[in-house]
Amino acid sequence: MKLKQYPWVLLLGAFMLVLAACGGQPAASPTTAPTTAPEVDLPTPTPILEFAQQPQPGQKVLVWMVRINATENRWERDVVLPAYQQVAPDVFVKVLNINQDDIAVKREAMIAAREPLHVWSSNWGGDGFASDRFRGLLADLTPLIERDKWDTSDFIPEVFAIYNVEGKQYGIPFLTTGSYVYYNMKLFDEAGVPYPPSDWNDKSWTWEAFLETAKKLTKNPEDPSTAVYGGVNGLWPPFDSIPMIWGKDPFTKEALETGFSDPIRLDEGTAAAFQAVHDLVYVHKVAPDQAASQALDQLGGAFLSGRVAMFMTGGWGHWNYKEIIDDPNGFCWGAAPIPWGTPDANIRATIFTDPWVITAGMDAENTDLAWNFVKFLASAEQQKAFTLATGTPPVRQSLLNEYYKQYEKCVPAEKTKESFQGAFSHGRESSNHLLVKFDELSQTWDNLLSPFWNDPNAKASDLMPILEADVNAALERIRKEAGR
Numbered sequence: 001m002k003l004k005q006y007p008w009v010l011l012l013g014a015f016m017l018v019l020a021a022c023g024g025q026p027a028a029s030p031t032t033a034p035t036t037a038p039e040v041d042l043p044t045p046t047p048i049l050e051f052a053q054q055p056q057p058g059q060k061v062l063v064w065m066v067r068i069n070a071t072e073n074r075w076e077r078d079v080v081l082p083a084y085q086q087v088a089p090d091v092f093v094k095v096l097n098i099n100q101d102d103i104a105v106k107r108e109a110m111i112a113a114r115e116p117l118h119v120w121s122s123n124w125g126g127d128g129f130a131s132d133r134f135r136g137l138l139a140d141l142t143p144l145i146e147r148d149k150w151d152t153s154d155f156i157p158e159v160f161a162i163y164n165v166e167g168k169q170y171g172i173p174f175l176t177t178g179s180y181v182y183y184n185m186k187l188f189d190e191a192g193v194p195y196p197p198s199d200w201n202d203k204s205w206t207w208e209a210f211l212e213t214a215k216k217l218t219k220n221p222e223d224p225s226t227a228v229y230g231g232v233n234g235l236w237p238p239f240d241s242i243p244m245i246w247g248k249d250p251f252t253k254e255a256l257e258t259g260f261s262d263p264i265r266l267d268e269g270t271a272a273a274f275q276a277v278h279d280l281v282y283v284h285k286v287a288p289d290q291a292a293s294q295a296l297d298q299l300g301g302a303f304l305s306g307r308v309a310m311f312m313t314g315g316w317g318h319w320n321y322k323e324i325i326d327d328p329n330g331f332c333w334g335a336a337p338i339p340w341g342t343p344d345a346n347i348r349a350t351i352f353t354d355p356w357v358i359t360a361g362m363d364a365e366n367t368d369l370a371w372n373f374v375k376f377l378a379s380a381e382q383q384k385a386f387t388l389a390t391g392t393p394p395v396r397q398s399l400l401n402e403y404y405k406q407y408e409k410c411v412p413a414e415k416t417k418e419s420f421q422g423a424f425s426h427g428r429e430s431s432n433h434l435l436v437k438f439d440e441l442s443q444t445w446d447n448l449l450s451p452f453w454n455d456p457n458a459k460a461s462d463l464m465p466i467l468e469a470d471v472n473a474a475l476e477r478i479r480k481e482a483g484r
Helices: 007-019 070-087 100-112 129-134 142-148 157-163 185-191 207-217 238-244 253-258 268-282 290-297 364-377 380-390 397-407 413-425 438-454 460-481
Strands: 060-067 091-098 172-177 179-184 310-314 333-336 349-358 427-429
Touching: 060 070, 060 100, 060 364, 070 091, 070 364, 070 380, 091 100, 091 364, 129 349, 142 364, 157 172, 157 349, 157 413, 172 364, 172 380, 172 413, 179 185, 179 349, 179 413, 185 207, 207 268, 207 310, 238 268, 238 349, 238 438, 268 438, 268 460, 333 413, 349 364, 349 413, 364 380, 380 397, 397 413, 413 427, 438 460
Parallel strands: 060 091, 349 427
Antiparallel strands: 172 349, 179 310, 179 333
16 A cells, blocks of 8 residues: 655654654643634645744844744744734744754753843753753743743643642643554454554553454565554653553652662563563564564555554654545554553553743843743643644643544544543653653663664563663763762
């Protein structure tokens, strides 16, 4: 089956994965004086958009750093800027549109040089929120929220709390999603196999059930040109998202709250988790090996190829895969919970949430300038406009039901709601947002896990002692450098 390609959608998904966001990955929403969001007309995306850089005489200048992304940039230029001009005509929003890989260096150079930088997202570029907070780059928004009696009750509670550390609110979420099992309904129907459940509390949806379902849906695994793969893993970050399925989170709650982890222990249960995912490819043959994965990439990617029945990955699938629902060459799909590895693995989904933050240390006038803009982005009106422009889910509860209706052609809205929101009560925020110097940690485990995934004879029990030692050495370096 040949599917229509969606380059801009795939690009957005890639950005979400890197941040993760990336989730998350893959942005934005919030206000002072509400305004009706203009109709969102989405022309053909272009790779780079120009933004006006010169204010009118007498205008205050607010500097907003964003990442180069065609879909988001069109929302920023064509939706946010005109709407904010109506609300605050005395303010000129200067947009710095930066390649995501270069954001951290540019941002820190600006802050160090005391150049104006008002609003940005801490999970775009660099090591993420935890590192930026630890180094004192983020303003505490709590006094501003309290002063303005700003109502936060409409935000998804679990999501809004993510960036509250020791009673201080450092960021306002604008994008969030969980991790799910995306399933191709067409392949299920053709095989006569029942769909997975949407209820995260359904204890029948075990790893064994996932595996048996995958086996029933797999066809011709030895022939990459015709193969259909029943169950493929794309969870990220792999180091913790995989063992979490079996209730083996390597990081403690304290580590994720402080950003620093004491030495971890990778026990036999953790080894079994990695081995179970490894065996999807080489033992059960329900997932493609490296060569077959590259072949699927030529068809648009694992799930978009139409040749994968179930794909475990971050929730960027909700917008990356939305277009294929209405495509004549596409298919219906649904999102199911991450399966239970063990009955006590209640927290088994990785969540990806991006916040807007304000640079710490600005004077009161500039802080208020930034805060008013963040409130505007976080308003229900602008959150809705962002969702319409990008396809990403809103973080405000009042907008969620309308969002779920977008998938009713394939899945009833109530079931979409059940599966989507269940990730928040059965998950925790991604470690790449909550651990200081995550990039160093990620490189450490990726160096060891990459050959493990590609070796048919690899044994997780042999890898775990080496992986544990290397990660613990990295954790110790990070603690020492931070004086912890």
